[in-house]
Amino acid sequence: MAKRKTSIDVARRAGVSQSTVSRVFSENSPNVSADARQRVLAAARDLNYQPSAIARAMSSQHTRIVGIVMANITSPFYPYVLEKFLERLQETDRQALLFTASAGQNVDDLLPLVLQQRVDALIVTSALLSSEMADQCAQAGTPVVLFNRYIRNAPVSAVCADNVEGGRKIADLLLNSGHQRLAYIAGSARTSTSIDREQGFTEALQARKVERWQRAQGDYTYESGYTAALELLIGDQPPDAIFCANDIMALGAMDCARKLGILIPDALSVVGFDDIPMAAWGAYNLTTISQEVDTMIDKAIALMEAKIADPYSPAVLEFVPGQLKLRGSARLLGTVFR
């Protein structure tokens, strides 16, 4: 296997100095004569030369690599998020180093690895970052942006759906359309996403003097939605409306209700959160809150770039409201069954 070509090989072949080769391959290719540039590019092509990002990083002190930490890649909402991030990053010649925090694993264990790679910034989504780790990143000079998570009073920016508001909207929707016995299927217990959605939901209920509702615990998976719904629906006060902390659990809940012969939306309304592609599918036609993912990602990238450009800029917390997406899984007008 031939040794890899270096800029010195190219320089020799093009009859210029190594500096000139470097200049030609610099982003803002400054002050190189057309002639020299030509010869360098020709030589590079002949030798199949690719500049080493490693060496570049070594001397320029930045890698143009962004770390992305993501748990639950398989949960249908996140692949889209990931793809969008990658596209945006590639547009600005940045690379993405992807880390996944497996189920039990703490993100904190991953952080040393990330830091060792000298990423220019770190995006953390669907995974929890402790505030000590946030401090460590700040100390290492690595900007952190949380996506759909937030920590208050920590040196990290965050872009987050307005989950409280979303939960509120759904409570109002269900109450306005005459539902009487509401229930919430929660996502994994300590996630701010589930907590906030529940908080908005219950606040709105209390604001309208509804004092009783049911609750079941899920973990954001289809299966957990199914099981939680089963628990609620075979109880002696089965709900006539279920709000699920995410779409995928809502789909599980719908399939469970159907299995029990419960008509949707006639006898039971089901509402989700996220608006994943499957929510629009014929088999479900799920009423949900659509997250403005593209907007959120744009904002996240902007916050990241700002922080890279000026490390002293303050952390920013942005909430992006979602939109109610009315489909067929929740009935709209009055009560049908009692």
Place this chain on the structure above:
Amino acid sequence: MAKRKTSIDVARRAGVSQSTVSRVFSENSPNVSADARQRVLAAARDLNYQPSAIARAMSSQHTRIVGIVMANITSPFYPYVLEKFLERLQETDRQALLFTASAGQNVDDLLPLVLQQRVDALIVTSALLSSEMADQCAQAGTPVVLFNRYIRNAPVSAVCADNVEGGRKIADLLLNSGHQRLAYIAGSARTSTSIDREQGFTEALQARKVERWQRAQGDYTYESGYTAALELLIGDQPPDAIFCANDIMALGAMDCARKLGILIPDALSVVGFDDIPMAAWGAYNLTTISQEVDTMIDKAIALMEAKIADPYSPAVLEFVPGQLKLRGSARLLGTVFR
């Protein structure tokens, strides 16, 4: 912002040489006295020191980074593949640099970027790599493993589901259960996956003297499955069985049939390929071919490691058979309607 700590800072604080610090942080930490090691680790902790992977790569000439090129991250089969790859890679202290080839984009454009990063190896999945690019990688000394793709006569290893055999199994299944008018909904035209599945399917039909079947074109998306099914089902010879090149199109086809009031599986059998999680859901209960993803990924990683360990080892092509997963979307016994 304080400057990043280096091994020299640690050495100074620990009262040892920089070499010793390096040795302590080396994988196979050789020949360092317990005392020195202690002091180094203590100093490193105090200073919050993280060795630079960049500098390490610079002098050791390997990055422990694996590039992964993946198109269609959002297609439900691939997030699982991605997650598994990440887990396996992280187990061996490797990092993953993820590249996505957006719809129209050719993978070949991405390759220079990948090569510049000096990845130790490259895994390409759900994306097409030209054989010229394969040669370039070989020349650059970067091992390439294709996942669910293959190129013959190129210096790249590949692990691939046995798609021909899968198509054959499905044809046999449908014929054995008395279906008369078969149809195939293809995936994107030039993908070997779709071509091979179709080939196995039609070969089996011909082997059993079935001369006529229908065909519609899809592109692996839910919507395209829906549309293709619609085209077939409103024709004047609607099929009584449809084999779709992947599960997600099969789900679209099922929703389409239901919309048309066609009973599944009584009047129409639908079969997919992949066995994505949704195939098992109550709303679909899809008969399909399950890919042995974990096995495939283990093999891919093994091929990759072998090639990294010995760059002169030959390229290997492995096919992994899938398993028929009988569920409820295809009827099994005799003909029901005619």
Place this chain on the structure above:
DNA sequence: TTGAAAGCGCTACCAA
């Protein structure tokens, strides 16, 4: 078991 020193392949500064 330790330390000194020579790279690894670039960028960026300074001089010409």
Place this chain on the structure above:
DNA sequence: TTGGTAGCGCTTTCAA
């Protein structure tokens, strides 16, 4: 517009 050169922060000989 060019070339020379000093790092960047490690790993890896080689000597001690």
